[in-house]
Amino acid sequence: MSRNYKLPRDKKIKLSQFDPDDTASFKDKDEVAEHYAKLKEELTELQDMLFAEKKHSLLIIFQGMDCSGKDGVIKKVLSGVNPQGFKVNSFKKPTIEESAHDFLWRAHKETPERGFITAFNRSYYEDVLITRVHNQIDDEEAEKRFKHIKSFEKLLADHDTIILKIFLHISKDFQIQKIEERLHNPAKKWKFDPSDLLERNYWDAYQKAYEGVFTNCNSKEAPWHLVPANNRWYRDYVVLGLLVDALKKLSLSYPDPEIPMEDLIGLLPMGSKPK
Amino acid sequence: MSRNYKLPRDKKIKLSQFDPDDTASFKDKDEVAEHYAKLKEELTELQDMLFAEKKHSLLIIFQGMDCSGKDGVIKKVLSGVNPQGFKVNSFKKPTIEESAHDFLWRAHKETPERGFITAFNRSYYEDVLITRVHNQIDDEEAEKRFKHIKSFEKLLADHDTIILKIFLHISKDFQIQKIEERLHNPAKKWKFDPSDLLERNYWDAYQKAYEGVFTNCNSKEAPWHLVPANNRWYRDYVVLGLLVDALKKLSLSYPDPEIPMEDLIGLLPMGSKPK
Structure with missing residues (x-):
């Protein structure tokens, strides 16, 4: 991949400087097929080793505006992954029980154990996005939450969780196209939520809130990646590449059984010798 | 499919009467390809509708002797299913917290919500299998647990959970072949667990305990299926067919958005009219 789309740290991020139509040097889907x-094959093998080794876990956080393709990328890139070692958590409006705890409580319960991959479809970042856009928290509270998020992500990273944060970057025009497509497709109509249209009026405020997140919560342990997502084939390709790269860095391998091979021979039926 | 492998109810089951090598009239993988x-395509569409409709959930329970292919069938048949609506729970030795509750507690927490599919890799049935084989519970306690299981499954079924219980039926020879294969394959060696060899000494007791389960916990709402599993291609084919059949019976369809279509028009930008 020509670029890894990692956002620079310790620098103010302006979303308008990133092109949601970017496809690097590729013209179409066929060119990356x-x-x-x-990459898909590599992902399958790497996940198998991650699961076997049980030393690390991988947490993928997907964020993005409505219709940016969070559901789609999970379906396309991550179906095929062995479901035994993989879980998706979709964070909706908090329940009464969830709201009665700190904002990281419900996410912490769902972080992956060693050997596993978990994808968050939306996350605790909503608590510094939607809440800020609708003035449910002020800047001071947001600053506090940024700090809590950074400490939380450090805790996970210190316990062998790789954190991959992915923002699916689309344009406002692309969003309305997708909303309309939903309404004209009998198999997608049910996904239409009138609040998507209402939230669309807050587009600029959301972009600003995201910029706040990228400027304040982008650490070495838990970097943000901005993936151009107006072209779905390119979005899928980049996300898949990010996953493979993250797992490759772990130098995974298949472990041996916990008892020495020579001790096994006595346990096995005649004629059966492990290598 | 020529047979659905549903075990008869209210009848004593003898496992020796079922052929683990059975492949119906099919000779090899190519014949079912x-x-x-x-069927895979059908499953994808049916799951999408199940998720959209959010009226029913599907709980699949996989049981079988060590090396019967529970992990394998989940990997092969169920990868490709949209991970957003699907979860696997592997039940291991209970934790201290789990043991401090009734034996259905940890399973109940993980049952699927409406719209979702959950696969249990092993389940609360272990509490009337391994415990019986090792005389941790007596027959009286087992009878009690059978009743609790039946009530529990009725509770789930009454709340729109479809329960599909699948026993992967292998022979004792097949098991030792697989154990040996594991030890000779660097990518599978880690799966070898010496206790598999020890438990193998209790083969007959396990078969008897399973027969107890099939005779006592086979209800209309939660039927057991015995799938011949010495041939993996046939096992996968039968399991996939069972899943598709179970979902087909629900007459699923895509719902409309919750607000009337005509009300949407006012919300949409000019020129955009939902059908």
Whole structure:
């Protein structure tokens, strides 16, 4: 991949400087098809080793405006992953019980154990996004939450969780196209939520709130990646590449059984010798 | 499919009467390949509708001797299912907290919500299997647990959970072959657990305990299916067919958005009219 779309740290981020139509040097889906298929195979093997080794876990956080393709990327890139070692958590409006705790409580319960991959479809970042856009928290409270988020992510990273934060970057025009497509497709109509149209009026405020997140919660342990997402084939390709890269860095391998091989021979039926 | 492998109810089950090598009239994988691919597509669409409708949930319970292929069938048949609506729970030795509750507690927490599919890799049935084999519970306690299980499954069924219980039926010879294969394959060695060899000495007691389960916990709402599993391609094919059949019976369809279509028009930008 030509770029990894990691956002720079300790620098003010302006979303308008990033092109949601970017596809690097690729013209269309066909141009990445072969590499995409290869990456899929790599992901399957890497996940298998992650699960076998049980030393690390991987937490993927997907954020993005309504219709940016969070559901789609999970379906397309992550179906095929062995479901035994993989889980998706979709964070909706907090329940009464969840609201009665600190804002990280419900997420902490769902972080992956060693060997596992978990994807968050939305996350605790909503608590510094939607709440800020609708003035439910002030700047001082937001600053506090940024600090809590950074400490929380450090805790996870210190306990062998790789954190991959992905923002799916779309344009406002792309969003309305997708809303309309939903309404004209009988198999997608049910996904239409009138509040998507209402929230659309707060587009600029959301972009600003995201910029706040990227400027304040972008650490070495838990970096943000901005993925151009107006072209779905390119979005899928980049996200898949990010996953494979993250797992490759772990130098995973298949472990041996916990008892020495020579001790096994006595346990096995005649003629059966482990290598 | 020629047979659905549903075990008869209210009848004593003898496992020795069922052939683990059975492949119906099919000779090999190639003969089912086309139908298998079609079933996979059907499963994808049915799951999408299940998720959209949010009226029912599906709980699949996989049981079987060590090396019967529970992990394998989940990986092969269920990867490809949209992970957003699907979860696997593998039940291991209970934790201290779990043991301090009734034996259904940890399973109940993980049952699927409406719209979702959950697969249990092992389940509360272990509490009337391994415990019986090792004489941790007596027959009287087992009878009590059978009743609790039946009431629990009725509770789930009454709240729109479809329960599909699948026993992967293998032979004792097949098991030792698989154990040996694990030890000779660097990518599978880590799965070898010496206790598999020790438990193998209790093969007959396990078969008897399973027969107790099939005779006592086979209800209309939660039927047991015995799937011949010595041939993995056939096992996958039968399990996939069972899943598709279970979902087909629900007459699923895509729902409309919750607000009337005509009310939407006012919300949309000019020129955009929902059908």
